Amino acid sequence: MIWKAIASAALALAAPAIAQDKPAAAKVSLTRLDCGTVRVNRLNAFSDTEAYPGQSRDLTVGCYLIRHGDQLMLWDLGLPSALKGADFSSDGDMSASVTRTLVEQLAELDLKPEDIDIVGISHFHFDHIAQLPDFPTAKLFIGKSDWDLLTQSPPPAFVDPTPFAHWISGGGQVEPVARDKDVFGDGSVVMFDMPGHTPGHHTLLVRLAGMGTVLLTGDQAHFQENYDSEGVPTFNTNRADTLASFGRFKALAKNLKATVIIQHEPRDVGKLPAFPKAAE
Structure with a gap:
């Protein structure tokens, strides 16, 4: 009886991640939004094995609008709006610029910030969170271990909790996600730890329904060569965890026959329809 109870509990915990054959209860679409460009002057920072000496590269910053029936979710919130029209610089490790803000792009879809029900954050780095304050009525989903750092007093020097102030103060709803999270409860949108x-x-x-399964990387990888080699940036917090996550991500992609979209890879932008069209 004890082993039966343990097995039942384990299956319950695993359920959000294994619902691949369960049809979505609502129509789902995915739209890519342009959240800016990062010009990396020292690409070697993205390898703790010195794989890219002397190289530089432009990386895209992708944000994503997910429609689930009549509910709307944003995945990642991009670079600061203050960088709109900013010039790139060859000084320092990197510089960034934004062409259009999230609010401006949503307006083209006849959407207002208050129409967004959920904001999901892959992680707390500045190029994934900066426009978060523009969506104060949305419920925030974020990894619990990231949330713990953001709410630590004082937070670590490498963490900027400022964009999260509204939620940290209790002004907005937040759900720290400890493991995987089936966002809408039907297997159609799942956050993987x-x-x-x-x-x-x-x-x-x-x-x-049409395109099939799509996997968005967050920053599991930043560009194709980084993905292929399972490269670990120098600024990652844990090398062993990164490699284990690569193993899980690639296995999911293979087993689910998923389209992998590396969020910072310019070559992956064309895998989804050009804005304002959506993949369905």
């Missing part, structure tokens, strides 16, 4: 880049880093699965 993949620590390493940060302690609470998550990736996102979206099941579409």
Whole structure:
């Protein structure tokens, strides 16, 4: 009886991650939003094995609108709006610029910030969270280990809790996600716990009726070569966790026959329809 109870509990915990054959209860679509560009002057920072000496590269910053029936979710909140029109610089490790803000792009879809029900964050780095304050009525989903750092007093020097102030103060709803999270309860949108880049880093699965399964990397990888080699940036918080998460991510991609979208990879932008069209 004890082993039966343990097995039942284990299956219950695993349920959000294994609902691949369960049809979505609502129509789901996925739209890519342009959240800016990062010009990396020292690409070697993205390898703790010195794989890219002397190289530089432009990386895209992708944010994503998910429609689930009449509910709306944003995945990742991009670079600061203050960088709109900013010039790139060859000084320092990197610089960034934004062409259009999230609010401006949503307006083109006849949406207002208060129409967004959920904001999901892959992790707390500045290029994934900066426009979060523009959506104060949305419920925040974020990895619990990241949330613990953001709410620590004082927070670590490498963490900026400022964009989260509204939720930290109790002004907005927040759900710290400890493991995987089936966001809508039907297996169509699932946050996967993949620590390493940060302690609470998550990736996102979206099941579409036409396109099939899509996996958004968060920052599990930053560009194709980094993904292929399972490279670990120097600024990741845990190397072993990063490699374990790579193993899980790639196994999911293979087993689910998923389209992998590396959120910072310019070559992956074309895997989804160009804005304002959505993948369905």
